[in-house]
Every structure is written in structure tokens, then in C-alpha cells.
Amino acid sequence: MYWYHAETKHSYYSVRSNPNAMDWALQPSTYKTYPNSFEKFELDSQNLWHGIIYYAASISIKKYYPTGTERFLRVNPSAGALYPNELYFQARGIEGFEDGIYHYEVQSNRAVLLYRLKEGEGVEPYMGYETAMQGMLFLVSAVYYRSSWKYKNRAFRYCLLDAGHLLGSLESGALLMDENINIVYDIKRRELNKMFGFGSREYFLSGAMVATPLEEKVKPIKFELIYVDGSGTFEQNEHMEIAYRQTSHLLEKIAESKIPKFDYEKVRFQESILKRRSQRGFEGKPMTKAEYLKVMEVINEPILSDCDEELELFVVLNRVHHMPMGLYHKGKLVKNEDLSQRAGYLCLEQYSLGTQGAMTFFLLSNAKNYQALYQKAGIIGQRLYAISTYLEIGCSGIGAYYDDEVNAFLEQEGMVLYALAIGR
Numbered sequence: 001m002y003w004y005h006a007e008t009k010h011s012y013y014s015v016r017s018n019p020n021a022m023d024w025a026l027q028p029s030t031y032k033t034y035p036n037s038f039e040k041f042e043l044d045s046q047n048l049w050h051g052i053i054y055y056a057a058s059i060s061i062k063k064y065y066p067t068g069t070e071r072f073l074r075v076n077p078s079a080g081a082l083y084p085n086e087l088y089f090q091a092r093g094i095e096g097f098e099d100g101i102y103h104y105e106v107q108s109n110r111a112v113l114l115y116r117l118k119e120g121e122g123v124e125p126y127m128g129y130e131t132a133m134q135g136m137l138f139l140v141s142a143v144y145y146r147s148s149w150k151y152k153n154r155a156f157r158y159c160l161l162d163a164g165h166l167l168g169s170l171e172s173g174a175l176l177m178d179e180n181i182n183i184v185y186d187i188k189r190r191e192l193n194k195m196f197g198f199g200s201r202e203y204f205l206s207g208a209m210v211a212t213p214l215e216e217k218v219k220p221i222k223f224e225l226i227y228v229d230g231s232g233t234f235e236q237n238e239h240m241e242i243a244y245r246q247t248s249h250l251l252e253k254i255a256e257s258k259i260p261k262f263d264y265e266k267v268r269f270q271e272s273i274l275k276r277r278s279q280r281g282f283e284g285k286p287m288t289k290a291e292y293l294k295v296m297e298v299i300n301e302p303i304l305s306d307c308d309e310e311l312e313l314f315v316v317l318n319r320v321h322h323m324p325m326g327l328y329h330k331g332k333l334v335k336n337e338d339l340s341q342r343a344g345y346l347c348l349e350q351y352s353l354g355t356q357g358a359m360t361f362f363l364l365s366n367a368k369n370y371q372a373l374y375q376k377a378g379i380i381g382q383r384l385y386a387i388s389t390y391l392e393i394g395c396s397g398i399g400a401y402y403d404d405e406v407n408a409f410l411e412q413e414g415m416v417l418y419a420l421a422i423g424r
């Protein structure tokens with residue numbers, strides 16, 4: 001097991017001996033804003049290419065509380081609503097964008113032109129492509145302190161899961177224009193981090209593309225952007241930096257080229273993307289067998305990527321009509337009993353999710369490429385949110401669980417990456 005993963009396990013004792021009291025007044029900023037000397041323009045959700053970004057990362061609800069605090073939530077979920085990830089992209093040969101490198105300014109729903117493309121250059125070679133790609137190439141980073149401020153050393157896990165959710169949201173955005181997204185984990189992180197002026201506070205985790213190859217060869221683009229602070233305050237976390245560096249070079253990788261198939265009705269799917277929220281607790285109402293089958297179908301579709309790591313998916317069925325209760329693996333019932341209490345306990349005693357929900361999921365992996373496998377867990381999580389919202393079922397990611405006890409319960413040794421619950 002990767003040492004970072006082993007060191008950041010939760011246990012019954014660790015969460016009690018290290019209570020995590022938060023002063024929300026000190027929360028780091030969740031927005032990165034480039035100075036207004038950069039050209040900026042608002043995204044138009046009616047434009048298909050703008051829409052991919054709008055439906056993947058924009059603010060979807062603004063809540064104001066009598067205490068004067070405000071909470072802006074987004075189409076993509078994030079552990080603790082801390083939103084550690086930033087989204088950058090290259091646009092080439094598409095309507096609605098001048099060819100260039102952009103940052104998505106979430107707070108104002110604007111694209112910020114960071115650099116205009118010149119002939120024969122592009123970000124393609126940093127993502128493993130030799131020729132120009134017509135369309136969009138995305139880069140996902142993490143401003144890690146936004147998450148480590150709350151989750152301390154465990155936050156690298158959340159930065160990766162949340163990045164996976166953002167990639168999964170891009171997949172949904174692309175589906176709206178009948179396109180597939182290809183995830184690229186093998187990006188030249190060191191060169192890109194330097195060109196984008198990140199220092200050690202922000203780092204790239206992955207890329208993705210919705211584009212078609214052209215014949216023209218491109219040279220790697222070279223620029224040096226100014227440093228722009230993305231969190232307001234900052235405290236270095238060595239664990240986060242070491243784990244990132246150690247996992248930045250991919251070991252053997254196997255690509256997935258099977259195209260996933262989804263049969264969402266487009267208008268309804270589009271509406272559901274904007275309506276998605278995390279369920280704060282379930283009422284213990286059941287799901288139907290048809291819903292169960294549909295959910296399993298969607299999350300088991302292949303994920304196009306250059307490094308498809310193997311993940312194991314276990315599901316506890318607490319209440320699904322016409323399905324025996326218990327633990328399932330690869331569609332087979334492996335323990336036939338009421339495990340709902342146990343499922344809630346394992347999710348750090350979040351019984352209102354793990355017990356009251358209809359289904360509780362656990363994702364594990366023994367694979368080697370930590371950044372790729374963790375982001376894949378996030379993508380699957382996002383697919384689960386997407387299909388659940390579409391079917392009007394509630395869903396919540398659960399990043400807090402008793403790692404070793406989940407392993408003992410499942411009789412598995414793999415790293416426990418993520419839990420999620422769905423239900424009503």
C-alpha cells in the first residue's frame with residue numbers, strides 16, 4: 001500500500017484523538033482570480049463549447065444566511081465545499097473562442113485569456129499529442145491548501161477525488177454536445193506547473209480532451225505566466241507536496257479506448273446537471289430494482305483514458321425492492337444479511353447516509369498510479385451523482401470512513417478510495 005495512503009487512514013481512535021475544530025472565518029478563498037489586465041469574457045451557456053465548461057464547473061446555487069455568511073455551491077460537488085481544483089483549457093478552431101490558453105474564473109463565470117496561440121504551437125505536446133487538436137484540451141489543477149486547511153494530510157485524497165468529479169462533470173458537459181471526453185493522466189506536470197507560474201501552492205493533476213486531431217504538427221508552447229494566489233492564506237503541507245511529487249510520473253499504463261454509452265434524454269439530463277446537490281441525509285425509502293440496474297449500468301461503462309487503473313466496486317444494498325439485502329461484488333451477492341448498520345458505521349458513523357440510504361458503495365484499488373486511480377474513483381462518483389440526479393434519487397460522496405475496518409468488512413486488502421451513498 002502506498003505509504004501516503006496508509007498514513008492518512010481514519011480509524012475510530014484517530015478521529016477521536018485528533019478532533020478537527022474549524023474556524024470558518026479563516027477559510028482560504030475558493031476562487032482564483034487573474035488581474036483584470038487579462039482579457040475576460042462571460043461564458044454563454046447557449047454556446048455548445050462554452051456550455052461544456054458552464055455545465056462542468058459553474059456556480060449553480062447561491063445561499064445567503066441571516067448570519068451574513070454566504071455559500072455558493074457548484075454543479076460539481078466537492079468535499080466540504082472547499083473546491084480545491086482549478087480548470088484551464090486550450091481552445092483551437094472552435095466557435096466562441098479565439099485560439100488560446102484560458103482559465104475558467106468560476107466566481108464570475110468568465111473565461112480569462114491567458115495566452116494567445118501563435119501558429120504551429122500549442123499545449124498538445126505536454127499531453128502526449130504530436131499534432132494540433134481542434135477542440136478543447138483541459139487541464140485540472142489543485143490549490144491544495146483550500147483542502148488541507150480542513151482535511152490536513154488526508155487532503156491529497158480529496159484534491160484527487162474532487163479533480164475526478166470535475167473530470168466527470170466535463171464528461172457530462174461533453175455528452176450534451178454528443179462528444180466523448182478522453183482523460184489524459186500522463187501530462188508533463190513539471191513543465192506545465194512552471195509555465196503557469198504555480199510555485200509550490202498549486203499543481204496540475206490531469207488533463208482531458210474533447211477534440212479531433214488535425215494533420216498539422218505543433219511545437220510545445222512556451223510562456224511564463226505571473227503567479228496568482230489562489231487561496232488567500234497558505235500553510236505548507238509537506239505530505240501533500242511529497243505525495244504529489246512521488247506520484248507524478250506514471251508507471252506502466254494501459255489505455256482504455258472503449259467508448260462509453262449513455263442513453264440520457266438530453267434536455268432532462270441538462271436540467272439535472274444544474275439541479276444536482278448532495279443529499280444531507282436519507283429518509284430510509286427504497287429504490288426499485290430497475291433503478292438499481294440503471295445505476296450499475298452507468299457507473300460500469302468504460303472511462304476513456306490513457307491510464308485506466310483497475311478499481312474494485314463493492315455495494316451494500318440496504319433497501320432495493322426485489323433484491324436480497326447484503327454485500328454485492330461484480331453483480332454477485334457475497335453476504336446475504338442486513339448490513340445497513342455496519343455500512344453507516346463504516347462511513348464514520350454517518351448513519352443518515354450509509355444506513356438510511358438505499359445503497360452504499362465502496363471503491364478500492366491495488367493499482368500503482370495513485371493520481372490516476374484516485375481520480376478514476378472521483379469520475380465514477382460523479383457518474384453516480386449524474387445518474388442518481390437524473391433518476392431523482394439522492395446521492396452523497398463520503399470521503400470519511402474507517403479505512404481498515406472497511407477492508408476487514410469487505411475481506412479485501414486494496415486501498416479504500418471512496419464511499420458513496422444513494423437513496424431517498
Ligand SMILES: Cc1cc2nc3c(=O)[nH]c(=O)nc-3n(C[C@H](O)[C@H](O)[C@H](O)COP(=O)(O)O)c2cc1C
Binds near residue numbers: 077078396398
Ligand atoms: C470527495 C467528496 C467527499 C465527500 N464526503 C462527504 C462526507 O463524508 N459527508 C457528507 O455529508 N458529505 C460529503 N460530501 C458532500 C459535500 O459536502 C458536498 O459536495 C458539498 O458540501 C457541496 O454541496 P453540493 O454537493 O450539494 O453541491 C463529499 C463530497 C465529495 C465530492
